[in-house]
Amino acid sequence: MPGPSNIVAMKKVVQQLRFEAGINRVKVSQAAADLQQFCLQNAQQDPLLTGMSSSNNPFRPQKVCSFL
Amino acid sequence: MPCTWVMACAYAPSGCAVACGGLDNKCSVYPLSLDKNENLAAKKKSVAMHTNYLSACSFTNSDMQILTSSGDGTCALWDVESGQLLQSFHGHAADVLCLDLAPSETGNTFVSGGCDKKVNVWDMRSGQCIQSFETHESDINSVRYYPSGDAFASGSDDATCRLYDLRADREVAIYSKESIIFGVSSVDFSLSGRLLFGGYNDYTINVWDVLKGTRVSILFGHENRVSTLRVSPDGTAFCTGSWDHTLRIWA
Numbered sequence: 001m002p003g004p005s006n007i008v009a010m011k012k013v014v015q016q017l018r019f020e021a022g023i024n025r026v027k028v029s030q031a032a033a034d035l036q037q038f039c040l041q042n043a044q045q046d047p048l049l050t051g052m053s054s055s056n057n058p059f060r061p062q063k064v065c066s067f068l
Numbered sequence: 069m070p071c072t073w074v075m076a077c078a079y080a081p082s083g084c085a086v087a088c089g090g091l092d093n094k095c096s097v098y099p100l101s102l103d104k105n106e107n108l109a110a111k112k113k114s115v116a117m118h119t120n121y122l123s124a125c126s127f128t129n130s131d132m133q134i135l136t137s138s139g140d141g142t143c144a145l146w147d148v149e150s151g152q153l154l155q156s157f158h159g160h161a162a163d164v165l166c167l168d169l170a171p172s173e174t175g176n177t178f179v180s181g182g183c184d185k186k187v188n189v190w191d192m193r194s195g196q197c198i199q200s201f202e203t204h205e206s207d208i209n210s211v212r213y214y215p216s217g218d219a220f221a222s223g224s225d226d227a228t229c230r231l232y233d234l235r236a237d238r239e240v241a242i243y244s245k246e247s248i249i250f251g252v253s254s255v256d257f258s259l260s261g262r263l264l265f266g267g268y269n270d271y272t273i274n275v276w277d278v279l280k281g282t283r284v285s286i287l288f289g290h291e292n293r294v295s296t297l298r299v300s301p302d303g304t305a306f307c308t309g310s311w312d313h314t315l316r317i318w319a
Binding site for chain 1: 159196216233235237238263278279302303
């Protein structure tokens with residue numbers, strides 16, 4: 001016969017599940033549209049996405065300076 | 069460092085301290101100093117104590133609090149100054165391998181992934197698990213919030229990366245290919261969230277288009293497993309660390 005601790009643990013699980021079942025959910029179509037909008041809005045600020053001009057790129061191959 | 073394996077490290081937001089830990093079951097904070105003569109080991113402060121290895125640590129918005137996850141299946145929030153446990157998070161049934169804090173300044177949630185194949189979202193103040201996702205088929209090695217904070221990605225030993233939307237409360241995308249059979253050790257988003265970078269145990273980095281679900285590119289260079297990956301804060305490059313003893317920057 002399951003001891004009292006098992007029942008207590010099970011009650012906690014049920015309580016947690018009830019809590020999780022009660023949260024407000026947004027429809028995936030809406031959530032996905034929001035994610036898409038965020039990506040597109042910020043796309044210009046993303047150097048890894050849009051690439052960088054050589055003058056700005058801190059990782060470009062360094063040219064050697066020479067004194068004339 | 070007094071212990072043999074360091075498994076986690078994190079910079080404090082101010083850049084003045086570093087926290088690290090691993091098989092010593094503790095998270096220690098070291099204040100940084102440019103003075104070469106200073107004995108940094110003497111200034112070490114032990115902040116967190118777990119009953120198993122420390123898998124990940126991260127400062128919250130300030131230098132004063134640190135969040136840790138451990139092989140003992142729990143996450144915990146600690147006060148750095150006093151070493152006191154502020155909140156503990158119970159809910160994983162196995163080792164917790166990774167965690168990530170929500171990006172917003174006011175955000176009070178974080179996400180954790182574990183060996184029980186579950187990803188849990190927690191409220192930092194109450195200690196309660198607010199959402200839980202179990203669709204991966206194996207240990208979850210890495211979790212990272214989407215830049216807007218409304219979603220997060222996870223990488224797992226089941227060779228897939230998955231995107232979960234927090235408001236819709238479900239998995240919304242899977243990034244996988246039949247040809248990819250090795251586990252993902254680490255994931256991170258580009259600044260706009262359009263690209264998802266995954267470091268894999270087959271020595272490669274796969275770049276995924278988050279919205280289309282397709283692979284954009286595969287990057288070779290490492291000679292052993294990629295164990296960690298992070299995009300730089302300004303988004304111009306990302307860095308990978310590997311078992312081949314190198315760190316590489318990709319731009």
